[in-house]
Amino acid sequence: xxxxxxxxxxxxxxxxxxxxxxxxxxxxxxxxxxxxxxxxxxxxxxxxx
Amino acid sequence: xxxxxxxxxxxxxxxxxxxxxxxxxxxxxxxxxxxxxxxxxxxxxxxxxxxxxxxxxxxxxxxxxxxxxxxxxxxxxxxxxxxxxxxxxxxxxxxxxxxxxxxxxxxxxxxxxxxxxxxxxxxxxxxxxxxxxxxxxxxxxxxxxxxxxxxxxxxxxxxxxxxxxxxxxxxxxxxxxxxxxxxxxxxxxxxxxxxxxxxxxxxxxxxxxxxxxxxxxxxxxxxxxxxxxxxxxxxxxxxxxxxxxxxxxxxxxxxxxxxxxxxxxxxxxxxxxxxxxxxxxxxxxxxxxxxxxxxx
Numbered sequence: 001x002x003x004x005x006x007x008x009x010x011x012x013x014x015x016x017x018x019x020x021x022x023x024x025x026x027x028x029x030x031x032x033x034x035x036x037x038x039x040x041x042x043x044x045x046x047x048x049x
Numbered sequence: 050x051x052x053x054x055x056x057x058x059x060x061x062x063x064x065x066x067x068x069x070x071x072x073x074x075x076x077x078x079x080x081x082x083x084x085x086x087x088x089x090x091x092x093x094x095x096x097x098x099x100x101x102x103x104x105x106x107x108x109x110x111x112x113x114x115x116x117x118x119x120x121x122x123x124x125x126x127x128x129x130x131x132x133x134x135x136x137x138x139x140x141x142x143x144x145x146x147x148x149x150x151x152x153x154x155x156x157x158x159x160x161x162x163x164x165x166x167x168x169x170x171x172x173x174x175x176x177x178x179x180x181x182x183x184x185x186x187x188x189x190x191x192x193x194x195x196x197x198x199x200x201x202x203x204x205x206x207x208x209x210x211x212x213x214x215x216x217x218x219x220x221x222x223x224x225x226x227x228x229x230x231x232x233x234x235x236x237x238x239x240x241x242x243x244x245x246x247x248x249x250x251x252x253x254x255x256x257x258x259x260x261x262x263x264x265x266x267x268x269x270x271x272x273x274x275x276x277x278x279x280x281x282x283x284x285x286x287x288x289x290x291x292x293x294x295x296x297x298x299x300x301x302x303x304x305x306x307x308x309x310x311x312x313x314x315x316x317x318x319x320x321x322x323x324x325x326x327x328x329x330x331x332x333x334x335x336x337x338x339x340x341x342x343x344x345x
Contacts, residue, residue, distance in 0.1 A: 006274035008331050011137055014274065018133035025127025030116050031090040034127065037115035037200050038089035038099040038107040041082055044196070044207035045100050045111060046218035047239035048231055 051319040058146060058314060059155075066149030068105075069093045070216070075102030078224055092128060094135050095148030096264055098210070100217035102224065108212075110205060110264050114191035117201035125201075132264075136271030140278065140307070144258055144265050145314035150212045151258055157250035158297075165252040172299065175260045176310065182209065183263035205263060207235070211243040254297035258312065269309040276331045279306035279313065285325035292317035292326060302326055 025031075043049025072084040083102055092109040099107045109128055116125035135143060144151055158164075167175070182205060191201035206213050218236065222228045249256040258265050272278075279302060286303050293301040295316050300308045302317040306326065318326045 008276075011274045011276055011331060015134060015137040015276070018130045018137055021126045021130025022134060023130070025116075025125065025130055028126070030125065030127035033116050033200055034092070034107050034112040035087070035090045036198060037112065038104075039083070039085040040198060041221065042098075042100045042111060042203065042206060042213070042217070044203050044235075045098055045108075045210065045213035046221055047207075047214055047236035048218070048222075048228060048233070049197075049207070049235070 051316070054315060054319045059152065061146055062149070062152035062155075065095075065147045066097075066152060069095075069097055069149070070101055070103035070105070072103045072105055075104075076220065076224070082221060082225065092131055093147075094132075094143045096150045096210075096212045096262065097148075098206075098213040098215075098217040100213060100221065102217075102220050104216070108206075110187055110210070111203055111213075114187055114203045114205065115196075115198075115200035117188070117192040118195070132267055133271070136268050137274060138276055140272040140275035140313060141265060141268040141309075141311060142275075142277060142313040143268060144262075145312035148258075150215075151255060151312070153215070154246075154250040154255045154257060155297075157247060158254050160251050162251050167253060172259075178260045179262055179266035182261055183266040187263045208238075209242065209261065211239065211246045211257065214239040214243045255312075259298065259310070265312070272307050272309045272311065275307075277313075278329060278331055279311065279318075280327045280329040281306040282323075282325040282327075285323045286321075287323055287325075289322070291320050291322060295320040 074080040075083050083100055084105055086105075088105045089099060089107050091106050092112050093106040094109070096110065097104060097106065097108055099111055109132055113125045113128040113132075116123065116128060186205035186209060190204040194202035194204070196202045214236075218239065222232065222236075246257055253259075281303060288303050290301075290303070292303055296302065297314075297316070298310045298312055300311045302308075302311070303325070305311075313328070315328065318328065
């Protein structure tokens with residue numbers, strides 16, 4: 001399937017939106033959830049839970 | 050030239066792998082099992098289990114699953130935004146340069162055993178599997194089920210991911226006698242997946258990346274839009290096919306320089322006798338040949 005090239009300006013806008021997403025998630029405390037998950041041994045991940 | 054490029058890439062992959070798993074105390078018997086400091090708030094860009102004794106950062110796929118919460122309609126803005134930003138910057142560049150599990154597969158492929166060429170139709174069909182992994186195991190199921198920590202249930206990590214078994218499960222089980230006592234069917238299942246993955250990696254180039262990896266699937270969605278991209282000089286290209294023959298991911302860069310399957314390792318750039326391929330930054334006006342290259 002052929003795809004049209006995404007205009008460069010659109011890429012920059014979407015990149016800014018992605019960074020805004022990231023910042024918004026951090027502000028509303030998602031990094032705390034990530035930290036909580038990552039500092040406990042993930043029993044499911046290692047095959048014990 | 051190609052040798053030098055390969056060495057440099059391996060050095061960067063290994064260096065990044067060591068740097069992101071540099072918590073040495075985790076590997077010492079009697080020490081803390083894993084790192085629990087503030088760096089774990091941040092995700093590494095490649096597949097790297099956060100339960101690896103040395104891991105300094107969080108796995109983006111595990112983190113994404115953890116934040117999803119259907120009951121509170123909670124979307125994972127932080128991780129999705131972070132990964133999207135990397136995708137818009139460089140597409141699957143991370144797969145080729147900053148993924149430890151990718152390096153492990155490449156090293157396994159160097160073991161001199163007979164190599165298997167997956168038939169084109171099967172290969173093509175299997176490539177879609179990683180999008181199923183991403184949409185069902187990473188996005189959909191964790192959204193509706195909760196873990197004991199009241200985070201999204203890590204379906205992909207639990208039932209599929211061989212990275213967690215290799216980087217987290219095996220070292221932790223070896224270092225901790227209590228964990229050895231609690232091995233059950235799940236560990237055996239995950240160990241089986243890991244063995245299959247290891248054998249497949251010895252006979253096929255990066256099979257996990259091609260067919261299973263949800264992170265590669267996510268980054269591939271940005272290949273067409275990313276700022277860093279492959280450029281093809283159509284006037285210089287003689288379509289000799291050398292680039293395609295060198296590509297382990299079975300991409301033909303002279304037809305599709307920014308294919309969704311390209312991990313931007315740069316092997317084709319070095320292989321091209323006419324220097325028709327290069328890395329470049331996306332420009333406002335498309336370069337000649339770039340439009341032709343925008344195919345999946």
